[in-house]
Amino acid sequence: xxxxxxxxxxxxxxxxxxxxxxxxxxxxxxxxxxxxxxxxxxxxxxxxxxxxxxxxxxxxxxxxxxxxxxxxxxxxxxxxxxxxxxxxxxxxxxxxxxxxxxxxxxxxxxxxxxxxxxxxxxxxxxxxxxxxxxxxxxxxxxxxxxxxxxxxxxxxxxxxxxxxxxxxxxxxxxxxxxxxxxxxxxxxxxxxxxxxxxxxxxxxxxxxxxxxxxxxxxxxxxxxxxxxxxxxxxxxxxxxxxxxxxxxxxxxxxxxxxxxxxxxxxxxxxxxxxxxxxxxxxxxxxxxxxxxxxxxxxxxxxxxxxxxxxxxxxxxxxxxxxxxxxxxxxxxxxxxxxxxx
Amino acid sequence: xxxxxxxxxxxxxxxxxxxxxxxxxxxxxxxxxxxxxxxxxxxxxxxxxxxxxxxxxxxxxxxxxxxxxxxxxxxxxxxxxxxxxxxxxxxxxxxxxxxxxxxxxxxxxxxxxxxxxxxxxxxxxxxxxxxxxxxxxxxxxxxxxxxxxxxxxxxxxxxxxxxxxxxxxxxxxxxxxxxxxxxxxxxxxxxxxxxxxxxxxxxxxxxxxxxxxxxxxxxxxxxxxxxxxxxxxxxxxxxxxxxxxxxxxxxxxxxxxxxxxxxxxxxxxxxxxxxxxxxxxxxxxxxxxxxxxxxxxxxxxxxxxxxxxxxxxxxxxxxxxxxxxxxxxxxxxxxxxxxxx
Numbered sequence: 001x002x003x004x005x006x007x008x009x010x011x012x013x014x015x016x017x018x019x020x021x022x023x024x025x026x027x028x029x030x031x032x033x034x035x036x037x038x039x040x041x042x043x044x045x046x047x048x049x050x051x052x053x054x055x056x057x058x059x060x061x062x063x064x065x066x067x068x069x070x071x072x073x074x075x076x077x078x079x080x081x082x083x084x085x086x087x088x089x090x091x092x093x094x095x096x097x098x099x100x101x102x103x104x105x106x107x108x109x110x111x112x113x114x115x116x117x118x119x120x121x122x123x124x125x126x127x128x129x130x131x132x133x134x135x136x137x138x139x140x141x142x143x144x145x146x147x148x149x150x151x152x153x154x155x156x157x158x159x160x161x162x163x164x165x166x167x168x169x170x171x172x173x174x175x176x177x178x179x180x181x182x183x184x185x186x187x188x189x190x191x192x193x194x195x196x197x198x199x200x201x202x203x204x205x206x207x208x209x210x211x212x213x214x215x216x217x218x219x220x221x222x223x224x225x226x227x228x229x230x231x232x233x234x235x236x237x238x239x240x241x242x243x244x245x246x247x248x249x250x251x252x253x254x255x256x257x258x259x260x261x262x263x264x265x266x267x268x269x270x271x272x273x274x275x276x277x278x279x280x281x282x283x284x285x286x287x288x289x290x291x292x293x294x295x296x297x298x299x300x301x302x303x304x305x306x307x308x309x310x311x312x313x314x315x316x317x318x319x320x321x322x323x324x325x326x327x328x329x330x331x332x333x334x335x336x337x338x339x340x341x
Numbered sequence: 342x343x344x345x346x347x348x349x350x351x352x353x354x355x356x357x358x359x360x361x362x363x364x365x366x367x368x369x370x371x372x373x374x375x376x377x378x379x380x381x382x383x384x385x386x387x388x389x390x391x392x393x394x395x396x397x398x399x400x401x402x403x404x405x406x407x408x409x410x411x412x413x414x415x416x417x418x419x420x421x422x423x424x425x426x427x428x429x430x431x432x433x434x435x436x437x438x439x440x441x442x443x444x445x446x447x448x449x450x451x452x453x454x455x456x457x458x459x460x461x462x463x464x465x466x467x468x469x470x471x472x473x474x475x476x477x478x479x480x481x482x483x484x485x486x487x488x489x490x491x492x493x494x495x496x497x498x499x500x501x502x503x504x505x506x507x508x509x510x511x512x513x514x515x516x517x518x519x520x521x522x523x524x525x526x527x528x529x530x531x532x533x534x535x536x537x538x539x540x541x542x543x544x545x546x547x548x549x550x551x552x553x554x555x556x557x558x559x560x561x562x563x564x565x566x567x568x569x570x571x572x573x574x575x576x577x578x579x580x581x582x583x584x585x586x587x588x589x590x591x592x593x594x595x596x597x598x599x600x601x602x603x604x605x606x607x608x609x610x611x612x613x614x615x616x617x618x619x620x621x622x623x624x625x626x627x628x629x630x631x632x633x634x635x636x637x638x639x640x641x642x643x644x645x646x647x648x649x650x651x652x653x654x655x656x657x658x659x660x661x662x663x664x665x666x667x668x669x670x671x672x673x674x675x676x677x678x679x680x681x682x
Contacts, residue, residue: 050489067575070658072429072430089447092447096457102445104431105433105437105442106430232628261629285627286627289420289627
């Protein structure tokens with residue numbers, strides 16, 4: 001049998017600290033107005049007695065939990081998953097600094113995520129949501145808009161930027177700017193023939209990253225290099241690169257991810273081209289370990305942008321904007337930076 | 342200006358759904374006793390009105406938030422950080438399945454972590470804690486014990502196993518079993534000379550992993566191989582391994598981490614020994630990408646063990662055990678498994 005203690009009350013704490021009930025309440029609700037020595041005495045009494053004042057009561061008064069719900073994907077492995085984790089780490093750190101709580105939940109599908117958000121919202125356990133991995137036709141957006149739950153997404157509203165879908169607040173990384181910087185660097189340091197290894201066409205994120213490579217080539221007046229395709233998989237990328245190297249050696253390869261870059265690097269090493277410049281995307285520990293340059297998404301900047309949009313000027317979580325005439329910014333586009341190795 | 346709507350009340354929902362106030366309350370608190378069609382009608386009304394019933398009121402009644410606080414380290418980069426992230430992912434997933442919430446917080450030091458836990462506890466926002474990265478003389482343990490906050494640690498109470506320190510519930514990975522399995526595999530498949538690349542002596546985790554290697558050699562009657570030391574750093578590991586390979590080539594190298602294994606592998610490749618068997622620890626994406634065997638910690642098992650200990654047989658978060666006569670298990674030691682590549 002495991003024993004449960006009787007819960008201490010606010011009167012127990014007051015008696016133990018030799019102060020009034022009101023003073024204990026002040027320490028909990030308005031510590032700034034209590035002398036430091038008194039505050040310390042009450043804190044010690046709270047610790048000794050294991051008193052938990054149930055902020056639930058405070059919440060009923062303030063009608064806010066100051067808690068943000070954040071989706072934490074089931075762990076899928078892979079090289080680039082670390083970017084989302086870094087984002088959650090950074091968000092947690094910055095939210096803590098602002099006195100906000102972060103509640104994480106898992107969900108296997110957008111529908112399940114909606115169900116989880118509904119439970120948390122109905123329970124008064126969150127008063128805002130941060131969603132990640134937006135996609136064209138994302139059902140979460142419509143639900144959140146209809147429900148009036150404040151939210152910000154890490155990821156832009158792909159496919160609906162120019163439509164009249166309800167405005168939503170988002171932060172994203174400018175992928176095209178990242179591959180543009182990578183390609184410009186390759187043109188200057190390696191040579192005029194820069195290939196691109198990306199995912200099969202049709203993914204919004206992938207097409208965006210390909211665009212940056214193409215734009216840099218056009219701007220420099222360079223000829224278009226080879227365009228290689230592989231799924232997000234080291235071995236697939238290795239094989240595609242091997243075939244390409246067999247047909248001709250580029251001066252450099254810019255990749256849509258570190259996973260692709262590792263595959264390309266292993267291919268290059270296996271044919272004696274260990275020094276072929278290959279630039280990845282995401283700046284993961286793998287790229288660092290192998291000494292590959294990579295585009296850094298700066299998830300810490302993304303987390304800062306998310307909180308800025310969520311809290312607005314008021315320093316409190318704000319409701320979604322009712323119309324487009326609002327002067328406050330509705331999104332933040334973070335410019336990634338190239339880490340050269 | 343951002344607009345905030347007037348909050349809907351339970352009466353608004355009842356009117357909208359055409360049911361009684363009690364029925365709405367039942368849907369929220371005991372949905373099992375409400376007909377499905379009625380439940381759906383109430384849910385729709387709740388959605389339409391954006392009603393949030395403030396479980397705070399429920400919490401005051403039940404005196405429990407069903408929320409676990411989990412420390413999320415500031416992101417430190419590196420190869421092996423992914424293990425703790427996998428643990429948090431798995432814990433979130435399993436907790437969600439059991440109807441528990443997971444609240445993450447960041448803290449830069451054990452002292453700061455204690456302050457955060459105190460805030461969360463005082464606010465009634467968590468009713469249990471999961472701590473990670475325990476160490477000898479860890480101040481968090483004494484605080485948690487004194488405070489009576491239920492907790493489980495991922496990491497054993499290093500240095501106090503045999504002392505009369507208050508019992509604490511923990512889950513850990515049997516590091517020695519992992520390196521033992523790795524060494525046995527190397528002895529069978531590579532040869533009798535198996536070196537060990539670990540951290541400088543004196544770290545509890547590192548010494549434990551070294552012990553497994555030594556035990557496997559003794560059990561097999563093999564001679565002790567070289568014992569190499571490096572800090573947790575790819576380049577440091579590479580240099581140490583280069584020097585060792587210069588003095589003589591072992592049949593295999595068992596490493597205390599994937600970071601060390603990557604360094605050893607890069608050293609081997611650079612002297613034409615790309616096929617030298619090198620076994621890492623943590624089974625990170627880097628080991629997978631480079632095709633290195635590695636010991637997998639099974640963070641999903643750890644998360645399962647943590648919840649099992651935390652919730653006990655009762656299926657509810659339990660208070661810490663008051664004495665050692667308790668028949669329930671006080672810890673879970675997860676046996677890692679070798680992933681051969």
